[in-house]
Amino acid sequence: MTTVPETLPRTHARSASVGARPRPDRRKVWLAAAVGIPASAVFMFLAVRGADLGTVWTTLQDVHPLPVLGAVGCMGVVYWLQASRWRRIALTGASHRQFFEMVVAGVAVNNVLPGRIGDWLRARWVSRGAFSYGRGVATVVFDRGFDLLVLFGFLLATVPFVTDERWVDRIVLGGLVAVGLLALGIAGARSYTRRRPGMRRRRGVVRRFVRDVLDGLSEPLGAARTQELVAISVAAWLVWALAALLVARAVGIELTVLQAVFLTGAINLGVAIPSSPGFVGTYQWLGVSALALFGIGQESALAFAIVLQAVWYVPTTVMGLVLLLTRTRRTWNDTAAVPSAGS
Numbered sequence: 001m002t003t004v005p006e007t008l009p010r011t012h013a014r015s016a017s018v019g020a021r022p023r024p025d026r027r028k029v030w031l032a033a034a035v036g037i038p039a040s041a042v043f044m045f046l047a048v049r050g051a052d053l054g055t056v057w058t059t060l061q062d063v064h065p066l067p068v069l070g071a072v073g074c075m076g077v078v079y080w081l082q083a084s085r086w087r088r089i090a091l092t093g094a095s096h097r098q099f100f101e102m103v104v105a106g107v108a109v110n111n112v113l114p115g116r117i118g119d120w121l122r123a124r125w126v127s128r129g130a131f132s133y134g135r136g137v138a139t140v141v142f143d144r145g146f147d148l149l150v151l152f153g154f155l156l157a158t159v160p161f162v163t164d165e166r167w168v169d170r171i172v173l174g175g176l177v178a179v180g181l182l183a184l185g186i187a188g189a190r191s192y193t194r195r196r197p198g199m200r201r202r203r204g205v206v207r208r209f210v211r212d213v214l215d216g217l218s219e220p221l222g223a224a225r226t227q228e229l230v231a232i233s234v235a236a237w238l239v240w241a242l243a244a245l246l247v248a249r250a251v252g253i254e255l256t257v258l259q260a261v262f263l264t265g266a267i268n269l270g271v272a273i274p275s276s277p278g279f280v281g282t283y284q285w286l287g288v289s290a291l292a293l294f295g296i297g298q299e300s301a302l303a304f305a306i307v308l309q310a311v312w313y314v315p316t317t318v319m320g321l322v323l324l325l326t327r328t329r330r331t332w333n334d335t336a337a338v339p340s341a342g343s
Contacts, residue, residue, distance in 0.1 A: 059251055059303035067250035068311060074243035075312040079103050081236035085146060085229050090139040092130040101323050102126060108320020111313055119144070134212020141217065145182050147268075150233040152179050155265030162262045163293045175269050189217035240264050247308045251300060259294055266290045267308075283309045 083100035094102075102125050109118030119140050127136030152175040159168060193214050221229075241260040248255045255263070270286040271279040287305025288298055296304075 055299040056302050056306075059300060060306065062252075063303075063307060064250045067246040068307060071243040071246040071250070071308075071311040072315055074239050074246065075315065077239045078236045078243070078312075079107070079316070081232055081239065082143070082147075085232040085236070086126075086139065086143045088225070088229060088232075089142050090126050090130075090136075092126060094126070099126075104316050105320040105323045107312075107316040108318075108324065111317045111320070132208075132212040134209045134214075135216040137213050138216025141182075141213075146229055146233040147237075148175070148178055148182065150230065150237050151265045151269050152176070153265075154237060154261050155269060158258055158262035158265065161258060165293060167289060168266065168293075171266055171270050175265075186217050189214040190220075193218040237264055237268075240268070243311065244308060247311060248304055251303045251307060253291070253296055253300055253304055255294070263287075263290050279309070 080096075080100055083103045084096060086103065087094070087096055087099040090099075102122055105125075106118035106122040109121055110116055111118075120137070123136035123140045124133060125136075126139060127133045130136075152172075155168075155172055155175060159172060162168075193211075238261075241257070241264040244263050245255055245257070245260045248260075267283065267286045267290065271282055284302060284305045287308060288301040291301035291304060292298070
């Protein structure tokens with residue numbers, strides 16, 4: 001997989017940082033909501049249809065708290081590892097803690113707003129004072145790309161041992177298409193920037209933004225650093241699988257490691273389906289459908305999906321919104337201007 005360069009070019013980083021910074025189109029946000037919210041409603045209906053909600057409520061009341069607390073801690077480790085990976089991609093002067101805060105704040109925004117606005121904001125926060133917004137977007141694309149690659153690998157490795165259901169095949173096919181599009185996009189960006197080096201000063205705001213994204217996507221890493229980023233990604237999602245095991249135990253379900261890894265890939269790739277903020281509805285349908293493959297009843301599976309979503313949704317939303325409302329947001333911008341000498 002091709003990734004961003006060992007260091008982002010500093011020769012024009014300062015001047016580029018005040019260049020193109022288009023804001024997310026409000027029409028796209030409303031379009032995402034118009035498509036995603038009804039889709040989530042449909043998936044929620046499919047998840048609860050025929051279920052005994054009284055049994056689900058009883059299961060939720062009987063949840064064991066210690067495994068749930070362990071799962072919450074695991075989710076914190078997941079975000080910490082993802083922050084470490086993103087920091088190694090972006091290479092700004094912000095600390096690991098600040099990257100962690102930006103990751104959590106971005107997730108919080110995605111939890112409450114449609115259209116993945118949190119990812120656009122992450123690109124804005126990381127780029128201020130360090131490089132252009134377009135290059136910030138490129139760092140987020142690569143950050144998400146590593147997740148996509150690893151989750152697709154998890155699903156591909158476990159599906160032959162788990163199921164041959166058609167809906168799973170569709171997720172596998174969707175993952176393959178997404179990985180292929182990412183690879184083609186990177187290859188296309190590299191080809192374009194090599195053929196058309198051009199002069200930045202003659203471009204308008206939008207063209208400069210697009211060019212900065214292409215520049216960020218076109219500069220590869222060395223093999224060693226790519227392997228490091230893949231290893232961090234694998235570790236992060238294995239910790240997520242551990243959280244799923246703990247939640248399953250909390251609601252009285254016993255899963256194998258193989259099944260937990262399959263769930264990790266299926267649920268997290270599946271939520272790429274257009275849905276409401278926080279994947280409400282989509283998450284429950286995926287949890288119920290995936291656990292049905294292992295003979296888990298609908299009520300227990302629905303309780304599992306609700307708790308699993310809660311262990312990351314509630315803490316990230318609360319903590320992220322607190323970060324957005326405090327001075328911490330300003331410190332991301334202030335320290336990003338300090339060049340980083342290493343990882």
